[in-house]
Structure formats: structure tokens, C-alpha cells
Amino acid sequence: MSSETATAHSDRARAWLVLLLAGAFEVGYALAVGGSQGFTVLSWSLVAVVFFLLTLFALSLALRTIDVGIGYAVWAGIGAVGAALLGPVFFGETLTPAKALWLTVIIAGVVWLKLSDSLERRQTERPARP
Amino acid sequence: MHWFYLGIAVVFEIAVAIAAGKAQGFTRPAWTAATLVSGGIATYLLSLALLTFDVGVGYAIWTSVAGVGIVVLGALFFGQRLGWRKLLGIVAVIVGVVGLQLSGAV
Numbered sequence: 144m145s146s147e148t149a150t151a152h153s154d155r156a157r158a159w160l161v162l163l164l165a166g167a168f169e170v171g172y173a174l175a176v177g178g179s180q181g182f183t184v185l186s187w188s189l190v191a192v193v194f195f196l197l198t199l200f201a202l203s204l205a206l207r208t209i210d211v212g213i214g215y216a217v218w219a220g221i222g223a224v225g226a227a228l229l230g231p232v233f234f235g236e237t238l239t240p241a242k243a244l245w246l247t248v249i250i251a252g253v254v255w256l257k258l259s260d261s262l263e264r265r266q267t268e269r270p271a272r273p
Numbered sequence: 274m275h276w277f278y279l280g281i282a283v284v285f286e287i288a289v290a291i292a293a294g295k296a297q298g299f300t301r302p303a304w305t306a307a308t309l310v311s312g313g314i315a316t317y318l319l320s321l322a323l324l325t326f327d328v329g330v331g332y333a334i335w336t337s338v339a340g341v342g343i344v345v346l347g348a349l350f351f352g353q354r355l356g357w358r359k360l361l362g363i364v365a366v367i368v369g370v371v372g373l374q375l376s377g378a379v
Binding site: 191249257 | 319
């Protein structure tokens with residue numbers, strides 16, 4: 144492996160790490176926005192603003208290297224699954240089997256949609272490449 | 274009222290995605306500002322919707338319907354293909370939202 148490919152590999156690994164971090168920030172954002180009670184609770188509101196900036200920054204950083212469709216799919220997937228699983232932990236909500244089922248359908252749908260978007264873009268772009 | 278708040282929050286989240294794309298890694302100040310302002314409005318309206326929705330439920334509907342909106346706008350105005358794969362994803366999101374509603378979970 145040449146040193147150039149090694150650098151490209153470590154760049155990709157770092158971008159994926161930043162993307163996973165962005166997903167974690169997005170979970171924190173969702174929980175904090177819920178906990179802010181319409182931005183009437185100061186502590187949760189401040190946490191929400193911080194996570195909002197962190198998730199935007201980390202996602203944009205990751206998308207410099209990772210394809211936007213794939214990156215968005217992973218980020219949104221982590222955010223939605225994390226919020227669904229941790230909402231009951233923080234706010235005494237219940238995740239009934241029916242809710243879990245339909246949430247799975249929705250989240251799988253949007254992840255699939257973004258991956259398809261990425262795939263179809265690359266198929267369209269391919270002839271233009273040397 | 275919570276569906277109304279969530280709907281408007283979706284519109285602003287779509288604006289965030291468009292503005293963030295144009296901001297090119299937040300190097301363009303005007304589009305960066307548009308991203309932050311739209312994001313602020315979307316976040317506030319989401320917080321109002323989440324007064325009624327469970328966090329996990331409201332958040333998933335918000336982000337997914339916005340994702341559908343972005344793809345549909347791309348097909349309508351930016352000439353992107355809307356093939357069977359994307360349509361399948363869109364149908365799944367709609368079925369999931371309707372299913373949540375019919376099961377009485379929201």
C-alpha cells in the first residue's frame with residue numbers, strides 16, 4: 144500500500160468517526176429539544192443549542208469525505224433510532240410494540256431513500272467520469 | 274395543533290438542507306446564516322410539536338418527512354431521477370406515519 148492510499152484510508156476512517164459522532168450529537172439534540180418543553184426549560188434549551196451547532200458542524204465535516212446520501216442516511220438513522228430508544232429512558236415515555244414497528248418502517252424507509260438517492264446519483268454521474 | 278407545528282418544522286428543515294448544501298462547508302456567510310436561522314425556527318417548532326408527541330416519534334416523523342420532501346423537490350425542480358427505489362422509500366415513510374396515526378400511537 145502506498146503512503147498516499149494509506150492517507151486516504153485514514154482520512155476516510157476519520158470522516159466515518161466524525162459521522163458517527165454527528166449521529167450521537169443528533170440524538171442529544173432530539174432529546175434536548177424534547178426536554179426543553181418548548182424552550183421554557185433553560186438547561187435543556189442551552190443543551191439543545193449546543194448539540195444543534197455540534198451536529199451541523201460534525202455532519203458538514205464528515206460530508207467533505209463521505210457521499211452526502213450515504214452520510215445523511217447514517218446520520219438520520221442513528222438520530223432517529225437513538226431518540227426512539229432513549230426517549231423512554233429520559234422522559235418516562237413508553238415504546239409500545241406498535242410504536243416500535245411503525246417507527247422501524249419510517250426509519251428504514253428514510254435510510255433506504257437516502258441510500259437509493261446516493262446510488263442513483265452515482266449511476267447518473269458515472270458516464271461523465273473518465 | 275402538534276401536527277401543524279410539526280408540518281411547519283418540516284418545511285424549515287427542508288430549507289436547512291438546501292441552505293447547508295449551498296453553504297459549501299459553511300464557507301459562504303449568507304447561506305451559513307440562512308442555515309442557522311432556518312435551523313433555529315425548525316428546532317423551535319419541533320420543540321412545540323414535542324410538547325405532545327413522544328420525542329422518538331415526533332423526531333422520526335420530522336426528519337423522515339423532511340428527507341422525503343428534499344428528494345421530491347430534487348425531482349420536481351432539479352431534474353433528479355425518481356426511480357422505483359426512491360419511491361419505495363417514500364412509500365415506506367408514508368405507510369409508517371399513517372400506521373403510527375392509525376395505531377393511536379400519536
